[in-house]
Amino acid sequence: MDKHVAFMVITVFWLLFAIIGFLVxxxxxxxxxxRCCVILTAVCCYLAWxxxxxxxxxxxxxxxxxxxxxxGMITYWPRSIIHDEKDP
Amino acid sequence: MSKWWSCGSNQESNSIFRSExxxxxxxxxxxxxxxxxxxxxxxxxxxxxxxxxxxxNAQQRKFIGEVRRCDELERRIRYVTAELNKEGHKVxxxxxxxxxxxxxxxxxxxxxxxxxxxxEILELAAxxxxxxxxxxxxxxxxxxxxxxxxxxxxQESHNFDLNxxxxxxxxxxxxxxxxxxxGVISREREYAFERMLWRISRGNVFVRxxxxxxxxxxxxxxxxxxxxxxxxxxxxxxxQARIRKVCTGFHAHMYPCPSSHSERQEMVKNVRTRLEDLxxxxxxxxxxxxxxxxxxxxxxxxxxxxxxxxxxxxHTLNLFNVDLGSKCxxxxxxxxxxxxxxxxxxxxxxxxxxxxxxxxxxxxLDTKKEPPTHFRxxxxxxxxxxxxxxxxxxxxxxxxxxxxxxITFPFLFAVMFGDMGHGTILxxxxxxxxxDEKRLSKKRGGEIWNIFFAGRYIIMLMGLFAMYxxxxxxxxxSKSINVFGTRWVNVYNRTTVLxxxxxxxxxxxxxxxxYPMGIDPIWQSASNKIIFLNTYKMKLSIIFGVLHMVFGVxxxxxxxxxxxxxxxxxxxxxxxxxxxxxMFGYMCFMMFYKWVKYSPTTDVEADTPxxxxxxxxMFIDMVxxxxxxxxxxxxxxxxxxxxxxxxxxxxxxxxxxxxxLLGKPLYIKYxxxxxxxxxxxxxxxxxxxxxxxxxxxxxxxxVAEAHESGGHSEEDDEPMSEIWIHQAIHTIEYILSxxxxxxxxxxxxALSLAHAQLSEVLWTMVLAMGLQMNGYVxxxxxxxIFAVWEFFTIAIMVMMExxxxxxxxxRLHWVEFMSKFYVGNGYPFTPFSFKDILIVVEDD
Numbered sequence: 001m002d003k004h005v006a007f008m009v010i011t012v013f014w015l016l017f018a019i020i021g022f023l024v025x026x027x028x029x030x031x032x033x034x035r036c037c038v039i040l041t042a043v044c045c046y047l048a049w050x051x052x053x054x055x056x057x058x059x060x061x062x063x064x065x066x067x068x069x070x071x072g073m074i075t076y077w078p079r080s081i082i083h084d085e086k087d088p
Numbered sequence: 089m090s091k092w093w094s095c096g097s098n099q100e101s102n103s104i105f106r107s108e109x110x111x112x113x114x115x116x117x118x119x120x121x122x123x124x125x126x127x128x129x130x131x132x133x134x135x136x137x138x139x140x141x142x143x144x145n146a147q148q149r150k151f152i153g154e155v156r157r158c159d160e161l162e163r164r165i166r167y168v169t170a171e172l173n174k175e176g177h178k179v180x181x182x183x184x185x186x187x188x189x190x191x192x193x194x195x196x197x198x199x200x201x202x203x204x205x206x207x208e209i210l211e212l213a214a215x216x217x218x219x220x221x222x223x224x225x226x227x228x229x230x231x232x233x234x235x236x237x238x239x240x241x242x243q244e245s246h247n248f249d250l251n252x253x254x255x256x257x258x259x260x261x262x263x264x265x266x267x268x269x270x271g272v273i274s275r276e277r278e279y280a281f282e283r284m285l286w287r288i289s290r291g292n293v294f295v296r297x298x299x300x301x302x303x304x305x306x307x308x309x310x311x312x313x314x315x316x317x318x319x320x321x322x323x324x325x326x327x328q329a330r331i332r333k334v335c336t337g338f339h340a341h342m343y344p345c346p347s348s349h350s351e352r353q354e355m356v357k358n359v360r361t362r363l364e365d366l367x368x369x370x371x372x373x374x375x376x377x378x379x380x381x382x383x384x385x386x387x388x389x390x391x392x393x394x395x396x397x398x399x400x401x402x403h404t405l406n407l408f409n410v411d412l413g414s415k416c417x418x419x420x421x422x423x424x425x426x427x428x429x430x431x432x433x434x435x436x437x438x439x440x441x442x443x444x445x446x447x448x449x450x451x452x453l454d455t456k457k458e459p460p461t462h463f464r465x466x467x468x469x470x471x472x473x474x475x476x477x478x479x480x481x482x483x484x485x486x487x488x489x490x491x492x493x494x495i496t497f498p499f500l501f502a503v504m505f506g507d508m509g510h511g512t513i514l515x516x517x518x519x520x521x522x523x524d525e526k527r528l529s530k531k532r533g534g535e536i537w538n539i540f541f542a543g544r545y546i547i548m549l550m551g552l553f554a555m556y557x558x559x560x561x562x563x564x565x566s567k568s569i570n571v572f573g574t575r576w577v578n579v580y581n582r583t584t585v586l587x588x589x590x591x592x593x594x595x596x597x598x599x600x601x602x603y604p605m606g607i608d609p610i611w612q613s614a615s616n617k618i619i620f621l622n623t624y625k626m627k628l629s630i631i632f633g634v635l636h637m638v639f640g641v642x643x644x645x646x647x648x649x650x651x652x653x654x655x656x657x658x659x660x661x662x663x664x665x666x667x668x669x670x671m672f673g674y675m676c677f678m679m680f681y682k683w684v685k686y687s688p689t690t691d692v693e694a695d696t697p698x699x700x701x702x703x704x705x706m707f708i709d710m711v712x713x714x715x716x717x718x719x720x721x722x723x724x725x726x727x728x729x730x731x732x733x734x735x736x737x738x739x740x741x742x743x744x745x746x747x748x749l750l751g752k753p754l755y756i757k758y759x760x761x762x763x764x765x766x767x768x769x770x771x772x773x774x775x776x777x778x779x780x781x782x783x784x785x786x787x788x789x790x791v792a793e794a795h796e797s798g799g800h801s802e803e804d805d806e807p808m809s810e811i812w813i814h815q816a817i818h819t820i821e822y823i824l825s826x827x828x829x830x831x832x833x834x835x836x837x838a839l840s841l842a843h844a845q846l847s848e849v850l851w852t853m854v855l856a857m858g859l860q861m862n863g864y865v866x867x868x869x870x871x872x873i874f875a876v877w878e879f880f881t882i883a884i885m886v887m888m889e890x891x892x893x894x895x896x897x898x899r900l901h902w903v904e905f906m907s908k909f910y911v912g913n914g915y916p917f918t919p920f921s922f923k924d925i926l927i928v929v930e931d932d
Contacts, residue, residue: 006604022804032103033469033491045556047635048503049605051628052560054680056575056602058687060697062593063576063614070585073578073610077570080578083372 003057010049018042093530104469105491106650109425110459110917114451115435117408117417118444125438125448126401126920127189132430133921137421138461140409148405157195158399164202165392168384171209175381182389186926189397198391205384212377220307226342226363227304227745227871228272228315232343235298235317235355236270268321268347269331273340275299275314281338285320288330294321305574315386319345395675400925420453422460428452462917467525469494471543479902480912487646489906496636498546500900502553503632504839506892507847508564510885511842515551518544531770551892560606561621561840565881566847568612575601576610590615596688609771616842625837633833633904634672637826640908641665647909659751663744664822666909670737670744678703681726694723701726710734749819753811761809829904835896843889850880 021038025031065073073080113135117125129135141149169179273281282295296319304313308736318340320331335342346352408419423431428450435448465473473490475497482488505511521528523546528541540547562568568881579598603609607624611617635865641664648656686700693699698721706726709716715731718724725731806814858866858873906912916922 001763002604003602004834006602009183010605030103030466032105033494036105036491037495040492041499044495047632048557048560048628048835051631052606052624053602053604054705055624055627057683058610058689059595059599060686060688060700061616061620062595062598063610063620064590064592064616065610065614067585067589067591069613070591072573072613073576074585077574077577082578084581084583 007053010053011046014042014046014049103471104463104465104488106488107482107486107914108462108464108917110422110462110484111425111427111428112453112455112457113421113423113431114419114453115408115419115448117419117435117448118439118446119417121439121442121444121448121801122405122408123401124441125190125435126404127397128434128438129431130189130397130400130404130920130922132427132434133919133923134427134430135423136917136919137404137407137419139407140418140420141407143353146406150410151402151405154192154402154499155399155406155549156848157199158395158402161195161199161202161395162392162399164206165388165395167206168381168388169207172381172385172388175378177381179385182393182926184834186393186397186922188736189922192398195398198394202391205380209377212373212380212581216370216373216377217307219366220305221371223363223366223370224304224307224313226359226366227302228300228341229343229359230356231300231302231315231317232270233344233352233359235300236319236345237350237357239699267328268319268345269328269335269342269510270317270319270345271335271340271342272300272315273318273335273338275316277338277340277357278316278318281318281334281340284334284338285331288334289322290325292323292327293331295319296321309834321863329494349733353847372534396925397922400920400922401626404920406696421920423916424462424464441457458914460917461486461914463488463490463614465490468545471546472497475546475898475901476906478767479906479914480910481916483914483916485650486911486914487643487650487909489640489643489901489910493901494641495549496905497897497901498549498553499631500636500836501550501893501897502557503628503836504896505550505554505843505890506557506561506563506840507566507843507885508555508558510565510843510847510881511554511556511558513882515548515550518548518551519548522548550894558886561844562607562609562612563844563847566612566844566851568607568609571606571611572604573609574610575599575603576608590627592616594688599688610861614717618845621844622837625840627832629833629836630672630830631676631679632836633830633900634668634676636900636905637829637908638665638668638673640905641668644909650835655755656752658747659755663751667741667744667748668826670741672826674734674737675703675707678706678726685726693721699723710738731871745819745823748822749815753808753815756811757808825907829907832904833900835900839889839893843885843893846889847885850877850885854880 018039021042022035025034025038028034074082089615146152278297282297285293285295298317300315300317304315306313316638320329320335322328332342344355346355362720405417408417410417417495431450435450440446442836462470463473463482469792472493473488476482476488476490476493502511505514521541525541525544533541558564576598577600578585578593580588585591607621611620616622641661644664645657646660648654682700682703685694686697688697690696699719701716701724705716708714716724854873855877858870858877861867861869
């Protein structure tokens with residue numbers, strides 16, 4: 001569920017960035033230049049984000065970590081816990 | 089290329105998408121107003137004059153005399169500048185606030201002033217040489233008188249009774265008594281000198297020598313001289329004459345030297361007095377010279393600017409045609425259309441300044457000549473436009489890639505350089521140069537600094553985007569930050585964790601959603617990080633590369649539409665973009681589809697990670713018509729109609745090749761066959777009848793110069809065989825370059841990988857060592873180790889890696905992007921502008 005929220009938020013952000021930048025550019029003399037820079041920035045940054053996001057949507061492989069790293073995860077990252085149940 | 093100070097009008101939107109519309113204007117200047125008019129145009133800086141006297145050599149032009157006078161003035165200014173440099177004063181050229189161009193009559197005063205200053209300095213220099221020569225001689229005499237004491241104590245005093253004044257004059261005859269000659273000789277000559285004396289006297293002379301310890305100075309060159317004092321003892325008058333000749337031949341200076349001690353002391357006293365008097369005179373001369381130079385120092389930059397302006401004006405006037413019949417000067421020049429009004433104002437001002445009753449005017453000509461290319465850049469776009477112009481100047485009104493380079497360049501740099509820490513350093517450097525640009529623009533830092541300062545906006549944007557991509561790579565000095573909370577959890581139990589040195593998390597059970605922005609921070613600590621990031625960055629590179637190239641091909645449509653070659657949209661653009669999209673656009677689609685389709689949590693066995701095919705292998709199979717053997721439970725296709733679709737794509741892509749090859753030549757052939765009968769002989773001839781207020785008619789005939797380009801479209805004149813050959817070359821180049829350029833974009837991944845690994849090595853080998861030290865000694869050690877780490881971070885990671893990424897980004901733009909649409913066969917607009925003449929780059 002939160003993946004959809006993240007996708008929506010970032011998409012709307014860059015869309016608004018482009019639209020607002022487009023509108024703001026009309027107040028300036030170099031509106032062609034500003035408009036081009038704003039839209040290109042939005043497209044490039046959104047594309048970089050989207051590739052990174054989609055790439056991690058369905059990871060095909062997991063990270064291989066040393067025991068020290070696993071213990072660090074258990075200690076510092078609250079989602080990771082140590083338990084005595086069977087491994088899934 | 090325009091300069092930031094160029095005046096502009098507000099008629100059109102300021103954009104560098106295309107070059108400015110240019111007009112060829114013909115100017116008619118009244119001779120009395122010509123100088124002031126050209127001066128006004130030089131201040132405005134928006135006219136590029138054509139040379140109407142190309143066939144006349146430089147020595148025969150009308151204003152060559154005035155140019156020579158300016159040359160002489162410049163020579164004098166350079167001479168005075170050189171003299172000031174000797175005194176240690178640096179003459180700095182003006183950087184702003186230039187004086188106006190002088191009137192010709194004002195130059196007479198300047199000429200007199202400079203001549204007087206130069207003459208005075210030359211006289212002072214000559215006097216100084218004379219004074220220094222006298223000073224040197226007296227200094228040498230002092231040395232002779234003082235150092236000969238030890239020589240005479242070795243001899244019997246009675247031998248000199250009859251020769252009290254030495255033998256540099258005619259001595260009295262005295263048999264059996266020793267004579268002597270004393271003087272100074274260069275140290276490098278003394279051995280040859282001694283050997284010669286020994287030879288001519290057959291061993292009958294006695295030479296004593298002593299080094300001069302005091303530093304002596306050559307009056308002419310100012311070099312330090314090393315000399316020796318010598319005394320030659322001999323017997324007889326014949327030897328005396330020979331010895332004196334040898335002394336003269338070896339450039340030894342002979343000095344009078346009394347033999348008695350008391351007389352030498354008195355002479356030393358006299359010479360010292362004369363030396364002191366001479367030193368006073370030398371100091372006064374030096375002070376006077378300093379005063380003269382100081383008086384010139386303050387005005388020299390102004391004079392230099394004035395003379396350069398005047399010389400530029402006369403050089404420009406030499407490009408004009410002189411119509412002796414009607415007493416006017418006729419010139420031609422390129423002017424941006426938006427600035428025609430400025431030119432008219434300048435002409436009116438020039439006429440008004442001399443009170444001319446006959447106005448100078450311009451006439452806008454229609455011409456088929458190719459105008460120069462002029463972009464009205466500002467301080468932001470100038471750096472990016474310089475990058476494009478270094479590759480080639482855009483043709484007139486051709487689409488300018490500089491506009492899109494403003495963002496694509498720093499962004500592609502950031503894909504390679506992605507690191508939040510190093511990006512921040514780069515951003516702060518650019519930001520400092522941008523915020524402080526008013527002060528820094530007056531700084532004279534040399535050529536390298538000027539290059540960096542001109543690119544300050546590029547540097548700032550590169551840093552800013554590098555921070556963005558660094559955030560997505562989750563890399564800050566090779567460490568990650570857990571901003572949104574990692575989505576990977578440990579699900580192994582206590583026994584498994586404690587008994588296994590290495591564990592790999594299973595994505596089907598160990599994930600809790602998607603990390604919202606960037607790479608999950610756990611990957612920075614994973615031992616299979618490189619494998620994971622490589623697949624990600626390779627795909628990122630290909631996706632951006634294909635989009636960049638498609639964008640470039642689409643730009644060619646803009647050119648086709650603008651130059652009204654609509655047929656080429658179908659014959660050139662469509663097959664090109666089809667080939668690119670059907671082959672490599674499809675590859676990008678496969679990448680995205682693979683990311684979405686195959687999942688560790690799927691219920692369909694064919695969509696599990698183990699069945700995920702390699703995109704590259706699938707692409708190769710598509711081209712080679714091969715079929716892979718599916719693993720048990722897997723499907724060989726990603727989607728049902730994949731094989732059929734790939735077959736269609738490949739066939740259409742292959743059909744695009746003859747489409748590109750044959751389309752354009754056949755179209756041109758068809759066009760030529762349907763052309764009106766017989767070639768139209770177009771002579772670029774302008775016949776104008778202009779009636780000036782004097783009532784006299786002028787008939788001006790101008791025939792196009794053969795060596796100038798333009799006049800006709802290049803294709804209209806080319807034979808069909810040439811067109812076929814060019815199109816074949818173009819087709820081969822495009823098809824092959826589509827493949828090689830796609831591979832070329834993988835450098836985005838390669839440099840990113842290199843940067844990340846170098847950063848990690850720097851961390852583990854340098855700073856991590858310091859962090860592992862213990863105690864107070866460790867704290868001190870960490871202080872120094874951090875300094876080393878910071879130095880390497882800036883010197884290697886930011887400077888060297890930044891330059892490397894910059895050059896690779898430059899190549900991606902010049903070759904991969906611009907080759908898709910850019911011709912770049914124009915020539916730059918170089919207006920006659922005083923600021924261009926006066927602002928010079930210093931090399932020191």
